[in-house]
Amino acid sequence: MNAIPKQAPEIFGILSRGQFISANGSRGKLYDVISFEDNFNQLRELFAHTGYSLEHGHNYYYFSQSDEPNLSIEKKIEQFAYYIDVMDFFSSMDQKPTAGTRYRVTQIAEECFSNERLKQKLLALSRREKMVDKVAEIAGDLALSGFFEQEDEDTYKVMDAIHYLEQVITLITIDDDGEQKNS
Amino acid sequence: MTESKRILNRIVFINIANTDYSNVEIAGNTCFVGTNNMGKTTLQRAILFFYSANTRQLGISTSQKTFEDYYFQYPNSYIVYELATEEGFFHVMVYRNTKLFYRFVDGAFDPEHYINEKEALLPKAVLARLNENKIDYSDQIETFERYRNIVYGADPDKRYKKYALMKGNANYHNIPLAITSIFLSSESVIRAEFVKECIANAIGSKHTTIELKTIERQLRQFSERYQDIETFFRKDSSQRSDLIRDNFSTIQRLKIQQRKLAADLGAALKYAIVQKDEISGKVEAKRQHLEVHEQDFRAKEELHRDSHKETNQEIGALRSKLREAEKKQTEYEDQGIADLLREAEDKPRLQLDVQARENEYVTLTAGFSDVEQQFKTLFDALENERREFEYVLQSQGLQLDKNHQEEKNQLRDLFLKDKDIQQGEHAASTEQLREQKQTLEFTLKDAQHKEQQLRQHHYFAGEVNELKEKLLAIEKRKPELTASLKVKSTAIDALKKESEHITERNKIETDQYTEKNQLEISNCEAEIKRIDDKLSVHQHALFGYLQEHYPAWYETIGKVCHEDLLFNPELNPQVIKKNVDALYGIRLDLSNLPVQAKSLEQYEQVRSELREKISELHTNFLQFREEQVRAEQTKQATISKKIASLKKEIAQVQYDLEQDEKKAQQFNLDLHELKRKGEQQREQESVALYEQQEKLKKEIASVQEKLKLQEEKLKNNLRALEESYQEKLVKLKRAFDRETAKVKEQREDKLADMEERKSKLQKERTTVLKKKGIDDTRLKKLKQEIESLKQALAAIDQQATLLNDYRKDKRELFDRVGEFTQQKQKLEDSLKSADTSFQAAREVYAKTRKLYDDELKQLHSQLKEFADGLHHFDNHFRDRILYDRLRHLIDQEPAGRTELSITALCSQLQANDNEFHAQFGKFRENVSEFAGRFRTDNHFNFRINTAGGEAEFERFASYLEEFYAEDKIKISIAEVAKSHGMLIDAIASKMRALTEFKGRISRMISKMEGDFSKASFEGSRLIEYIKLKSEDSENKVLRKLQRIADFREQNPFLYGEANLFNTRYKRQR
Structure with missing residues (x-):
């Protein structure tokens, strides 16, 4: 049996904050460590004692919790509603938010100038005054959650973890009466 | 000290x-x-x-x-x-x-x-x-x-x-x-x-300094490049690059296909427009030809029918003549016309014979006329007596006859009366049947009339007319709607152009503004640079010198010296004589002159003002851009509203057109349905009428049967009556014959008596004549001959009318039978030949008609195909963005025939475009994902400029293909290995240089140790002793560097570029 990787504390530190470890980010090495041989199962077993379950998606890892207080779930749902709007905003752009896509804040702001629909969506998402600040705010939010990664002051890269968002959004079904259901 | x-x-x-x-x-x-x-x-x-x-x-x-x-x-x-x-x-x-x-x-x-x-x-x-x-x-x-x-x-x-x-x-x-x-x-x-x-640093030399920052930078660079290579060789990346190349080739193929399809569509559209007119012309010409041809044939048919009718009439006339001739011939033959003709031929001879005998008789009787006269009187008296007797007898006969006739009449009257009674009874009995029959026949005729009316009746005429009027209205409205659609589309195009014009104008304005702004910014920056240059050299220039040695220079030199001189570092200023206010020995009154030179603070202020100005220019530009965008958005919004409104109107018009089309289809279907219903109703009513007619006919037949029976009965009764009458008549005739026979017998007795007396007289006359020497035998004979000849002539005269008729008929009919037959045959032959030639003409017409119909059908189908294609293009393709994108290809292509129809081309283009977009989406995702795996500034140059659009992704794919084709990864690996080797060499050499001082440091420490050991700390309560010794550094970085140097010493050839010694090792790795 292999030893538990030495990066385990670092991995735990990241994932326990509700963030993701994506293959295409600066934490790609950690992703490789988790993916290496039987490390995933070992880490999963290790972290299970802490109440977290190590999960993996397409090129990303994250923690899930089976028992969570309702308040936390509600907060998550609220947060997710916001993410849906943000995803809708990015999906309305010329450049869709696929993993690896790089966005420049100024470029997005410029596109918003020329696209009224996009502008309206952005206005609904942020209360900042300037267009650039609005974009930076929502990109920053996504970066905080690990869906984006800031590469430099102006550039954000879409992480593989974006698949998680996509997957969850795909699971949402809307009935004929307009009521949403989570399958 | x-x-x-x-x-x-x-x-x-x-x-x-x-x-x-x-x-x-x-x-x-x-x-x-x-x-x-x-x-x-x-x-x-x-x-x-x-x-x-x-x-x-x-x-x-x-x-x-x-x-x-x-x-x-x-x-x-x-x-x-x-x-x-x-x-x-x-x-x-x-x-x-x-x-x-x-x-x-x-x-x-x-x-x-x-x-x-x-x-x-x-x-x-x-x-x-x-x-x-x-x-x-x-x-x-x-x-x-x-x-x-x-x-x-x-x-x-x-x-x-x-x-x-x-x-x-x-x-x-x-x-x-x-x-x-x-x-x-x-x-x-x-x-x-x-x-x-501190000690180590104090004795450090600049030459032996290891610039850790440089090493860190180089190592980072190496690490990053190594990471790039590692990322490149990841399975995911390799798969993704394969996908990108596949996608790219598919996209290229689809693009080529799209261009080809667009060109084909352009060619097909123009060809369709040309062909539509051409085919319409052809169709019209063909239709006219067909009409002319049809008219010709109808005229021929009419002519043929007329001629046929005439010929038939003539044949009919000939046939009737022949029939008449035959009939009359039979009649004449029945009347023994041959004998009569023969007898008639003897008439002149008989007339001549009569005349000759009478002359002979007159000549013979001329010598004894007195005897003759005497005996004539006796003969006349006898004759008179005979006549009287015959008169009496005749009266008796007449009486008998009269009686007989009366009886006969009585019988006849009786018979007729009975017959009338019978017939009256029959008439009475059949009248009802006849009335019934007549009623039935009237009903039948009524039914037949109804049937005729039924055939001509138009069912649902009101509804059909209404539908036709509606269809007509739709047909009338269609051009108006189409025209309105075109007008609105043109208006949209105009608005789009206006919108493009606004964008273009704003772009030009922005460019102009940017250019102007940039120019100003450049000027400011140039000015700042000039100030910076001045400030950077001011200490070594006259300015610095003056600042240091002559603080009040502003009031003197500052008023007269150009600033270029002040900042010229080559002037090498020196104070020759202090406190001399003169310019090369000339005193100037500078009290009224302003200070030209600026102080450092002024320069700095100017510089900060310039920087503020640049910042202001940037702000102004952003403000201008915001305002421009706002104004543009307002204008574009107005245009968009108008376009939206027009599009809505177009949609309405299109909806109306579609509705009209649907209505027209519905109306046509309704019309068809009504016709079908009408026909069904007609059939039902016809069937009912036929049934009624059949029933009536049966009833009429039944009545007719009854009538026939009645008729038969009447006939039988009449026959019986007739037979009874005939029997009575026979009896009567027998009685009459008996009476007549008695009278005849009486007459014959009397006539015999008179004949006897006449013969006695004859004998007496002969005797007298004989006494006078005359023989009368010859006279008697002559007399008899004359009598018989006259009788023969009288008989001939009686048949004269018949003979005349016969001769006339013979001349007009019998003798011309052959001619008539011949004429009839001739006419029949001509009729046959006319029929044959007309049949041939009909066949030719049918063939030509079929040919025309086929051609027209073909032309119609072609026309329909072109029209449908153009319609499809106008309604389902022209409004699409795809058309705008391919317009340059479609519009430029000259007319040409294509294998596929316009509709098929449009559909294929659309499908191709959908496929292209789907593929491009995947391609884009793959490229983003692939490029995203690498660092932004990866040394492979795998990066995407997202502002570059589709072309950027394609450039990336081309570059990737080129990368693979030229196997650039090998070059990259070689370069990284080389730089890595050089770095190790550099670290090793630096470390060598650094450790050169190890001995010196040890010596210094030894000396210090010696000094400390010599020192006495006995008096000190704080320090017992001080001991110094050298130990290897615990610094991790240094240790690492030392290890690198050691590695370099031990493995001089196992790293860096591929060489004879490390190739195998690397391969094993």
């Missing part, structure tokens, strides 16, 4: 951080005591800043404000460091003007110089005051490096020697580092390690 004593004596804060003014004397040992947020650390950092002159290594965390922002919040913020020297005091003022500057002031700190009425002065005013008080001060020191050089005595400028804290040492850098370490150390003691480092 004067003790060298140069120490920091005092620190003064003016408008620093939260302090307005504070003055702290720190000579000797100083203890800072104060509550939180009193400024202990602020002061401590200010001390450290004095020695280190580095805003970064002051222990300020990144979350806190920067040193500049925290300490120097105002333009009149100062930190003043007063230093005590063996000769007196000087102080250093630090202030901020965009960045931090130093000035060394030769004199103790005096608050009067800095503060006026409790208000700190600006640097310019401070300098003015220093000038007023004739206190010497240095130029503005703009860089920390220069300041450190001056303070640590490393500045080459001799003017600043007096401000140095220690004598010149180029390797003074360790001192501020050491001080920084002490200040920032959280521990209360200084470790030997620190001392050791």
Whole structure:
């Protein structure tokens, strides 16, 4: 049996904050460590004692919790509603938010100038005054959650973890009466 | 010997951080005591800043404000460091003007110089005051490096020697580092390690310095490149690149296909437009030909029918003549026409014979006329008696006959009466049946009439007419709607062009503005650069010289000297004679002249003004852009609204058209349905009528049967009556015959008697004649001959009419039978030949008609195909974005025939485009994902400029293909390996150079150890002994570097570029 990787504390530190470890980010090495041989199962077993379950998606890892207080779930749902709007905003752009896509804040702001629909969506998402600040705010939010990664002051890269968002959004079904259901 | 004593004596804060003014004397040992947020650390950092002159290594965390922002919040913020020297005091003022500057002031700190009425002065005013008080001060020191050089005595400028804290040492850098370490150390003691480092650093040489930053940079570079290569060889990346190349080839193929399809569509559209007109013309021409042909045939048919009718009539006439001839012939033959003709031929001879016999008789009887007369009288009396007797007999006969006739009449009357009775009875009995039959026949005729009416009846005429009117209205409305659609589409195009024009105009305006702005910014930047250039060289130029040696130069030289001269570093100014206010010996009155030269502050102010102007220009540009965007959006919104409204109208019109079309279809279907229903109803009614007719016919037949029976009965009765009548008549006739026979017998007796008496008279006459010598035998014979001849002539005369008729008929009919037959045959033959030729003409017509129909059908189908294609293009393709995108290809293509129809081409183009977009989406995702795996500045240049659009992705794919095709990864690996090898070599050589001093250090430590061991600490209660020894460094970096050097020594050929010694090893790896 292999030893538990030495990066385990670092991995735990990241994932326990509700963030993701994506293959295409600066934490790609950690992703490789988790993916290496039987490390995933070992880490999963290790972290299970802490109440977290190590999960993996397409090129990303994250923690899930089976028992969570309702308040936390509600907060998550609220947060997710916001993410849906943000995803809708990015999906309305010329450049869709696929993993690896790089966005420049100024470029997005410029596109918003020329696209009224996009502008309206952005206005609904942020209360900042300037267009650039609005974009930076929502990109920053996504970066905080690990869906984006800031590469430099102006550039954000879409992480593989974006698949998680996509997957969850795909699971949402809307009935004929307009009521949403989570399958 | 004067003790060298140069120490920091005092620190003064003016408008620093939260302090307005504070003055702290720190000579000797100083203890800072104060509550939180009193400024202990602020002061401590200010001390450290004095020695280190580095805003970064002051222990300020990144979350806190920067040193500049925290300490120097105002333009009149100062930190003043007063230093005590063996000769007196000087102080250093630090202030901020965009960045931090130093000035060394030769004199103790005096608050009067800095503060006026409790208000700190600006640097310019401070300098003015220093000038007023004739206190010497240095130029503005703009860089920390220069300041450190001056303070640590490393500045080459001799003017600043007096401000140095220690004598010149180029390797003074360790001192501020050491001080920084002490200040920032959280521990209360200084470790030997620190001392050791100080020693090592103190003897360090610049030549043997290992620039860890460079190594760090190189290693980082290597690490990044290695990471790039590693990422490239990841399975995911490889798969993704394969996908990208596949996608790219598919996209290229689809693009080519799209271009081809677009070209085909363009060609097909133009061809369709040309062909539509051409085929319409052809169809019209064919239709006209067909009409002419049809008219010709109809005329021929009419002619043929007429001629046929005439011929038939003629044949009929001939046939009737022949039938008549035959009939009459039979009649004549029945009347024995042959004998009659023969007899008629003898008539002239008989007439001649009669005349001859009468002449002979007259001649013979001329000699005994008296005897003859006497006997004639006797004969006449006898004849008269015979006549009288015959008259009596005749009267008797007449009476008998009369009686017989009366009886016969009575019988006849009786018979007729009976017959009438019978017939009356029959009539009475059949009348009802006849009436019934008549009624039935009327009903039948009525039914037949109804049937006829039924055939001509138009069912649902009202509804059909209504539908036809509606269809007509739709047909009329269609061109109006189409025209309106075209007008609206044109309006949309115009609006789109207007919108494009607005965008274009704004773009041009933006470009112009940007250009203008850029020009101004460039000018400002050029000006700033000029100022920077001036300021950078001012110390070595006349300006610096004047500042230092002739502070009042502004009022003299500053008024007459061009600034180019002031900043020319090659002038090498020297003071020849002091206090001479003359220009090359000429005195000038400069009191009225303004000062031309600018002070440093003025230059700096100008520079900051220029920077502000640049910032303002940027702001203005953004404001302009915002306003422009807003205005453009307003205009575009208006246009969009109009377009939307027009599109809505178009949609409405299209909806109307579609509705009309649907209605038309529905109406046509309704029409068809109504016709079908009408036909069904007609059939039902017809069937009912037929049934009624059949029933009536049966009833009529039944009545007819009854009538026939009645008729039969009547006939039988009449026959019986007739038979009875005939029997009675026979009986009557027999009775009459008996009476007649009696009379005849009486007459014959009487006639015989009279004949006897006549013969007696004849005999007497013969006797008398004989007595007179005359023989009368001959006369008798003549008499008889004459009588028989006359009788024969009378008989011939009786048949004269018949013979005349016969001759006439013979002449007109019988003799012409052959002619008639021949004519009839001829006519029949001509009829046959006319029929044959007409049949041939009909066949030719049918064939031609079929040919025309086929051609028309073909042309119609072609026309329909073209029209449908154009319609499909107009309604389902022209409005699409795809058309706008391919317009340049579609519109440019000349007309040409294509294998596929327009509809098929449109569909294929659409499908191709959908496929293209789907593929491009995948392609884009794959490219983004692939490029996203690499660093932004990866050395493979795998990066996407997202603003580049689709072309950028394609460029990327092309580059990737090229990368694979040229196997650039190998080159990259080789380069990385080479640089890696060079780095190891460099580290090893540096380490070698560094460790060269190991022996020297050991010796120095030994010496120090020796000194310490010699020293006696016996009297000291604190120190027992001091021992120094050298140990290998615990520094991780150094150890690592040493390991690298060792590796280099042990494996000189196993790294770097591929060579004879490492190829196998690498392969194994």
